[in-house]
Amino acid sequence: MVLTNARFSLRRFWAMICKEFLQMRRDRITFAMLLGIPVMQMVLFGYAINSDPRHLPTAILSADNSVFSRRIVAAMQSSSYFDLVRTVDSEAEAKRVIDNGEVQFVLSIPQQFSSKLVRGKQPALLLTADATDPAATSSALSAFRYFAAEALAGEFRGPLSYLQRQGAPLQVIVHPRFNPEANTRYNIVPGLIGVVLTMTLVIITSLAMTRERERGTMENLLSTPVRPLEVMLGKIIPYIIVGYLQMGFVLLAAHFLFEVPLSGNVLLLLVVSLLFIVANLGVGLTFSTLARKQLQAVQMAIFFFLPSILLSGFMFPFRGMPRWAQWIGEMLPLTHYLRIVRGILLKGNGLAEILPNLWPIALFLLVSLSIGLKRFRKTID
Template sequence: MNSLRRIGSVTAKEFKHLARDRLTLGMIVMLPLIQLLLFGYAINTMVRNIPIAVVDLSNSAVGRVITEQVRVTQVVEITAHYATPAEARDAIIAGRVRAALVLPEDLPHRVANGTTVGQWLVDGSDTMVGSALLGLRQMPLHLEAGTPAGAYQAQAPSFEIALFFNPERRSQVNIVPGLTAVILTMTMILFTSVALVREREKGNMEMLITTPIRPLELMVGKLVPYIFVGTLQISIIIGLGWTVFDVAFLGDYLNLAVITFSFIGASLTLGLLISTQAKTQMQAMQMTVFVLLPSILLSGFMFPYDAMPVAAQYIAEALPATHFVRLIRGVYLRDAQLGQLAPDILWLLGFTAVMLTVATLRFQKTLD
């Protein structure tokens, strides 16, 4: 009986502690609520609205009919037109489109003879997107061919498919670069989210306040060691990806360094902002999980970004991991250049500046 009374006292004390800890209480309720609604709405394995380009060398009515029949499948969304296949390939490398439909000059003649009517140039580095576009290879076409047979329906595959960057359709080619973003997100944000909290819990904050160091200097000093940690981690990932999974790095190492430091800076400063908000290391870890799960599920690492609803895409765009997934796959697999990736790089740099400024201002307020 006394044992039950003591257990009841401890239980009551723990409930009171949870009730007073508003952040933990909010996480208990809001974490499953928000994430279930968000992910249940956003995650979609049925790939739709893949951005593609069209290169219609025939400039014919038949070409326009084929283009419209491809569009109404809703698997793709035509976002650009190019004059040559080379321009379309550059757009695929830059990540502006995921594929290009090339219709040859002799398209009416091909339609009349019942032969292959065009070619898909596909970014095969994302296997789910590649598989969705491969499904269009067998798409029947209903066209007026100008022959006695009247309407022509393709019996053989309607299009040829050229899979760039991953012709073998190996999932490791897509996963290894994406894991770089996930691992760095998890470690960089988690390490720095507990940085200031750890100083408070160990009683070192009072000593830091009495030193001449400025808040911005303290923030930068907290970040520098983890930049080297992130560099070591990405070196390990690339090395193991090459030796163990046979995923070769095709890009330029200088470009890799630029995008990696941009992303590390964004992740570290986000962790610092969390550190200025959390009161304990447990709270910091809980808040990190709140960022980590959307970064894994909405960044395009596991599920195609283009298949998400527009509202979910807006949320994904606010996450540094979304931009880095595009960058690392572009440099790692497609040898994309910095100029082609400039929008995502500039976004990460701007995010870093904003988060560092906000974290510094919040830290100054805690000194008052």
């Protein structure tokens, strides 16, 4: 007589894990998908999709309060490219708001800007840009050069009219941070980590569970002493491992193939990625409790995947999207994860800087996993 009274049995749990890996290995198409999707996406997204985002949040660091500097700021405000969201008082603060992603640009107006301007000395304006996504900043930058000069031209009247003849009255120095060569791959390739994880994990978990039901093997499984939690964790953990393998693959390719500078703490990325991976597995699990057939599970996964890839800021610069689309985007874990990945890998962000994007993922995880668990229990009764 076998006694199995323990609430959670490691042996049974281990049995599930071994079985899942065996099945994963047998299912050639799924296995090919797990490995093939990262490769395919890497090739496909070698190109970038450009667009023309506007209303980019901008901060002003002004050391010169004159009619000219006010005029430039006013011109920025009236252009649709820049939204002045705040002023900053120091270089350090300027660096911070760019690092944590609060603003896309900081315009620095140097001391004695107006006096140099009046003397015809072509003073410089510094526009610092968060250029992790070059597509998001390039058109705003070129527009700025044009309308800064245009705005000042209106002031060059009367005694200052001599300045009109002089050619360019000022220089605009652009300081693109994080991705100075405007290399779109730097933006796309780290983002692929999030996209690949979302795509494969949601689809594969929802399939793995639905397959048990569709083939009738769930009935057999549930007539044994195995507990729901053991079944579920036994199914999830192998895919967490797969998720990490995929991540490692993309990171290696990013580094050696695409020469993306990995300036941040990769270990931190690996740790916070666990939240994201489990959040996606929770979605897959929920889908698997809703779908009756494997086909339905795939359909639902696509339903989740499409908005994720389109509205997360992977395909199009997030700030270039209409407000309603940004709201939807804010609800998707991929949006926040992309910011974290890019933040860590390109900007060298630490835990403090990624925190604002970490808690939404944690919240999503809690919601998706508890719905999944609750529904999963129900399907068993």
